[in-house]
Amino acid sequence: MTITTEVCVVGGGPGGRALALALVRLGRRVVLLEQRTGGARAFRGESVSPDGVRLLAGLGLLERVREHTHEVHRLEIADGGARVLDVRFETFPYAYRHPVELAQPVLLSALADAAEEGGGCTVLEPAAAVGLLRDGGSVRGVRAKTPDGVMEIRADVTVGADGRYSSVRRMSGLDHGAKRTPLQRDVVWMKLPFPAAWDRRAYRVRISSGRHGLFLPSTDGTLRVGLNIPKGGLRELRSGGLGRLHARLAELAPELEREAADGIRSWSDTTLLDIFTTDVRRWSAPGVVLIGDAAHTLSPILGQGVNHALADAVALAPLLARALDAPRGGRPAALAAAVNVFQRDRVGAVRRSRGLQLRQERMFSLSAPPAAALRRTVYRALNASPVLQRRVLAPAYFPGLRPEPAAAPSRTELRT
Numbered sequence: 001m002t003i004t005t006e007v008c009v010v011g012g013g014p015g016g017r018a019l020a021l022a023l024v025r026l027g028r029r030v031v032l033l034e035q036r037t038g039g040a041r042a043f044r045g046e047s048v049s050p051d052g053v054r055l056l057a058g059l060g061l062l063e064r065v066r067e068h069t070h071e072v073h074r075l076e077i078a079d080g081g082a083r084v085l086d087v088r089f090e091t092f093p094y095a096y097r098h099p100v101e102l103a104q105p106v107l108l109s110a111l112a113d114a115a116e117e118g119g120g121c122t123v124l125e126p127a128a129a130v131g132l133l134r135d136g137g138s139v140r141g142v143r144a145k146t147p148d149g150v151m152e153i154r155a156d157v158t159v160g161a162d163g164r165y166s167s168v169r170r171m172s173g174l175d176h177g178a179k180r181t182p183l184q185r186d187v188v189w190m191k192l193p194f195p196a197a198w199d200r201r202a203y204r205v206r207i208s209s210g211r212h213g214l215f216l217p218s219t220d221g222t223l224r225v226g227l228n229i230p231k232g233g234l235r236e237l238r239s240g241g242l243g244r245l246h247a248r249l250a251e252l253a254p255e256l257e258r259e260a261a262d263g264i265r266s267w268s269d270t271t272l273l274d275i276f277t278t279d280v281r282r283w284s285a286p287g288v289v290l291i292g293d294a295a296h297t298l299s300p301i302l303g304q305g306v307n308h309a310l311a312d313a314v315a316l317a318p319l320l321a322r323a324l325d326a327p328r329g330g331r332p333a334a335l336a337a338a339v340n341v342f343q344r345d346r347v348g349a350v351r352r353s354r355g356l357q358l359r360q361e362r363m364f365s366l367s368a369p370p371a372a373a374l375r376r377t378v379y380r381a382l383n384a385s386p387v388l389q390r391r392v393l394a395p396a397y398f399p400g401l402r403p404e405p406a407a408a409p410s411r412t413e414l415r416t
Helices: 014-025 050-058 062-068 104-118 165-170 234-239 241-252 254-263 306-322 327-367 369-381 385-397 409-415
Strands: 002-010 030-033 074-079 082-088 121-124 128-135 138-145 149-160 179-182 185-193 202-208 211-217 222-230 271-272 275-281 288-290
Touching: 002 014, 002 138, 002 306, 014 030, 014 121, 014 306, 030 149, 050 062, 050 128, 050 306, 062 104, 074 369, 082 369, 104 121, 128 149, 128 165, 128 288, 149 165, 149 306, 149 327, 165 288, 179 254, 185 234, 185 254, 202 241, 211 241, 222 234, 222 241, 234 241, 241 254, 275 327, 306 327, 369 385
Parallel strands: 002 030, 002 149, 030 121, 074 202, 149 288
Antiparallel strands: 074 082, 128 138, 138 149, 179 275, 185 222, 185 271, 202 211, 211 222
8 A cells, every 4th residue: 555645654653743734734644654553662751941842932832732741840969968959940041941741642632633633644543664665866755664564655745753763864864874882871760659848849969979769740640760871780780679769869868758658559669771872973864854852862961852853843833834835857956955054054953952961971970089079069169150050051941942021922923
């Protein structure tokens, strides 16, 4: 069976579904492939930055999901048992100031429903891209494996939105020249009962010498914990049984002793996330372009993956829509120009976020006493200066925003 469309999007995560929605609203025809039924994943990012909130508003989705969001007011870092940084998001001079937590199934469902209402989007799920269709040196769509057999989806442009292990990136040859950088840590993710004494409106980072953990509120009332361990260190951690895991948590947050005992009863209550970044030199080739983690894998520090995927989708959609209006003979050149503009416009924001993440990773990992003391001094200096806070945190939380009064802009202003 063959389907012909204008855009084939491979990957039904936030970036892929946001791109499909934006394209159908611009009058384009889209086929979206999602490999997993219901988009099931072992690990999902839930944090949406203030800039991500702005993008959801521009897509007309914020009101759809608002009742399912949990607004965060503070970022707190404690080092060696003492608070060294307490950022209040309300002090930042932006219309959208606060990050929110939003369960990814809710976000994906809202994106899918909005695209279906707009018409023009065909979703194949489950469907896995197993090959690319080519005409000369250009990609002309994908070959997909579905429960009904192998299908061909022919498209003017194929978008790889299929994540950090992107098959589209590999099959298109865009893996060549990509730089994958393993970080010195892996993360063990788990959920615990939320401690009654903690502020549910705060992100927390706890540091002890060279160890650290992230403690994030969830929309379901639980506490998401990301415990950083040395790269490849899960076997050593598991060799000591759950008692060793509980001890590592107690070192960072001794007040969570009861919650850890209640929430972690077996290793199946945890998920290991391999931490690395990928810097892809070229995000596109004739007939194909990458977005989100497929183009620029980021670490989970400061929760940037979802936000950059949404920003990619919003930036790419109008460029592709205009290029698809070109006459058939000039369309490949117009699409090539469009995806080049896309990478040029987006690469700077991605690099700034990656740079901030890597600097924080190095800071968190300092273990020698003089280095740890210097880290605490740096965070205290940052805590004392709102100007420094804005300068340091803006690349992560407010990359697409300009300082402005707190009143929310109109829908017209958002789309502009």
